[in-house]
Amino acid sequence: MFEVIWSVLSFIVALSILVAVHEWGHFWVARRCGVKVEKFSIGFGKAFWSRTDKHGTEFVLAAIPLGGYVKMLDERVDEVSDADLPFAFNRQHVLKRIAIIAAGPLVNFIFAIFALFLMYLIGLQTIKPVIGKVEEASIFSTSAIPANATLTEVGGRKVSDWEDVNLELMSHIGKEKLSVKWAANNHPVEHVANIDISAWNFDPDVDSALGSLGISPFRPNVSNTLGHVMPASAAQSIGLLVDDKILRLDGTSMENWEQIVSHVVAKPEQAIQIDVLRNGQIVRLNGVVGSTERDNKTIGYMGFTPKFEAWPEGMVFIHQYGIAKAFSKAVDKTWRLMTLSVEMLGKLFTGDVSVKNLSGPIAIAQGAGMSASSGLVYFLSFLALISVNLGIINLLPLPVLDGGHLLYYVIEFLSGRPVPDSVQEVGFKIGGFLLLLLMSIAIVNDIARL
DSSP, X not given: OHHHHHHHHHHHHXXXXXXXXXXXXXXXXXXXXXXXXXXXXXXXXXXXXXXXXXXXXXXXXXXXEEEEEEEXXXXXXXXXXXXXXXXXXXXXXXXXXXXXXXXXXXXXXXXXHHHHHHHHXXXXXXXXXXXXXXXXXXXXXXXXXXXXXXXXXXXXXXXOSHHHHHHHHHHXXXXXXXXXXXXXXXXXXXXXXXXXXXXXXXXXXXXXXXXXXXXXXXXXXXXXXXXXXXTTSHHHHHTOOTTOEEEEETTEEOOSHHHHHHHHHTOTTOEEEEEEEETTEEEEEEEEOEEEEETTEEEEEOOEXXXXXXXXXXXXXXXXXXXXXXXXXXXXXXXHHHHHHHHHHHHHHHTSSOGGGOOOHHHHHHHHHXXXXXXXXXXXXXXXXXXXXXXXXXXXXOTTSHHHHHHHHHHHHHHSSXXXXXXXXXXXXXXXXXXXXXXXXXXXXXXXXX
């Protein structure tokens, strides 16, 4: 329950920030273009806080935190006095209207740069893209890239960590070939592998992009020694302690952690005997394995996690830079997120990416909760990603979105006359239907993943 509440609160905070940023873009440019802004609202429904400034704009925080809006003076919506006609949105030159509408998505992109800039200033801990294992008979097994190799370039772009690798892999969905540069462990010479990925079938609900290609990132070896015992768990009830080393389960010697997991998973709510090494002495414990649900099956669960061996020197590093370099990295990362978002939308329409991959508010809330739990830098990274996506989606040429309005205004600018109201009305209906359809698919996908 706490995780659900935390995810919801994190989602509300993230959405409120991004909506405020987006609407502020419209608001700020509208003011500069001489348009009277009547209301700036974060959320919908009944207001629980409001304030009116000297320009007559009412700033509102409303009860339903699922969006927001800027209401500008407009003859098409309300009656406007003769004195206020010069300040109405619809009376402005078409270029001013284009600037006001484009400002929302543009500020989303600027905010992404700002969030990533802060992230790089604070410092983000990350891991070098060193391959731990290449599965036999997998797509990557044809590349001759060995275990412990470091990936240095994917698809012609340099990569420094696994996030970079994942972004570039996603951009190659639907393509025939993938070019990868790699270097052997602690060796400066780079090698090139051109991999046939025409048979790559990636389903994010089943596996990760790396896993579907047959790659496992390097991870330190897992020991049989306990690193954490959850409170009120079966492990604690049995009497297991941190630093206990599991030697035997039900008389069977445990050679590795995978063997321990397999033994426990197969015994939900069953008696178990555990021999551990504690302070140099063997201690025998008896109790009952707990249980949990996974994939509609009841499996054994203890509530303990292992200790890992230390990471090799230099494998874990921190992305932390000075002001100039942090800004440069933030701009580059934002641009890559923007281009990748456009690429993925294109693949969605061509069929290279399934509509099953669409995510809605539930998935976003889960992502917000996880990133917020991981720390400020991860939450900043999440905000940047969602801000970029919000900006790109709003630029789609659907009449109910900013992109649809921009399309009408560009046509007006080129033709010299506005798009007829009847055409706009039909466009709004079609755009609304398509947007509702996409949102419905995304929400159904979210529910199916729960």
